[in-house]
Amino acid sequence: MADIVSSTDRIAASITQAIVERRLMPGTRLAEQQLADIYGVSRTLVRQALNQLSRHRLVTLTPARGACVAEPSVEEARQVFELRKMLESSLLAQLCSTITPAQIRQLREHLKLEREALKRTDVPGRTRLLADFHVLLARLHGNEVLAETLADLLSRCSLIALMYQSSHSAAESQAEHEAIVNALQARDKRALMKLLDNHLGNVEANLKLEPRAPDLAAALKAA
Template sequence: MPQLATTAAPRRNPAGATERIVESITTAIVERRLMPGTKLVEQKIADIFHVSRTIVRQALNQLSRDHLVVLEPARGAFVATPSVDEARQVFEVRAMLEVAMVRSLCARITDAQLAELRAHLQQEQAAVARTDVPGRTRLLADFHSKLAQSAGNAVLAQLLADLLRRSSLIALMYQSALSAGQSQTEHVQIVDAIARRDADVAAALMARHLASVEHNLHLDPRTPDLAAALRPAA
């Protein structure tokens, strides 16, 4: 009797698995499910994602290069805890980029792009109203990314995306409904100024908004359960 052909099990893509871990940890940081100082245990992460510790180590090395994770010899990996000086430097660079960005947008933004920004503002407002902390945190940060995308400068968008991820470890103001509502209101004012093509007002509002975020800087030492933080939302 001829033997039945067997189908080899598909191999996992190591690069894809690494990126999946990087994305999950990054998202957990942005959404405040992983706080500064949280220990990232290699074996526990490997168990969560059903991969080898080698894959986890690759992901942690990438996150370290992105300044989101600190690797300490003989101690392991931890979510980075930025210093006050680093926080000020991040917001200083953001102000340089984003104030110039909104000035440029006033001269080039299209009606379609404005409509997309207005739709995003409505999502922000809804998330703030229902006290959706992870949702509002992500949306409030995405607002700045969407402005960069509207500017049509891929290099600027990438630089700002990196800074926003680092800002998520620094600016924890969005944890309270009051500051989240204030931030959302400021976003509306910025878009209104851009829609009027008022570059001076738009630039001033962005500078004031970023100064407010920096002013509300607070590092929270909580360290939640790693498995719960990395579990995808239902």
């Protein structure tokens, strides 16, 4: 039983990572047999993993098409960002009074990894690290449930960024993370709240929150 659970988790984690690193596009078909071959497991395990991912809203299951990478709606995108703002502003407000020098060093280590990934133009790596920054803040606060919830929301944000073509650059996000850590170190709560608002607001504002509909007329005119 433990093996079954760990295989299901392993497949779900691998697909989630591909989504976080933006290697899997929204709407991509996830064929059970193909996944079973890739992971060298039974279709039953694959189906369990896909069920798990659909509960986290990363995969959509429909009788007609089977499993596909989810395509979050505009409304869902807005709600995900709204929830992130609620959770992360209260997280940062609390961290601001409890943060220790050792934790600041841990955050600085993480920022260094982000900068290095940016310099290498390692796109999957930097995308994952930029998301992990937010999860790390929750871990430092010592709330594992919050860390898991944020990790789920961050995965959904990756899909949202792909769906709505976020133009907020990785370099801008990275610079904003540096400023957040500086404000934490200075225990400047007011600056911190402004920075977070700006950071999440920038990402959201740079999404083109209109579904990407193919322009049929333009496509046919060209032909």
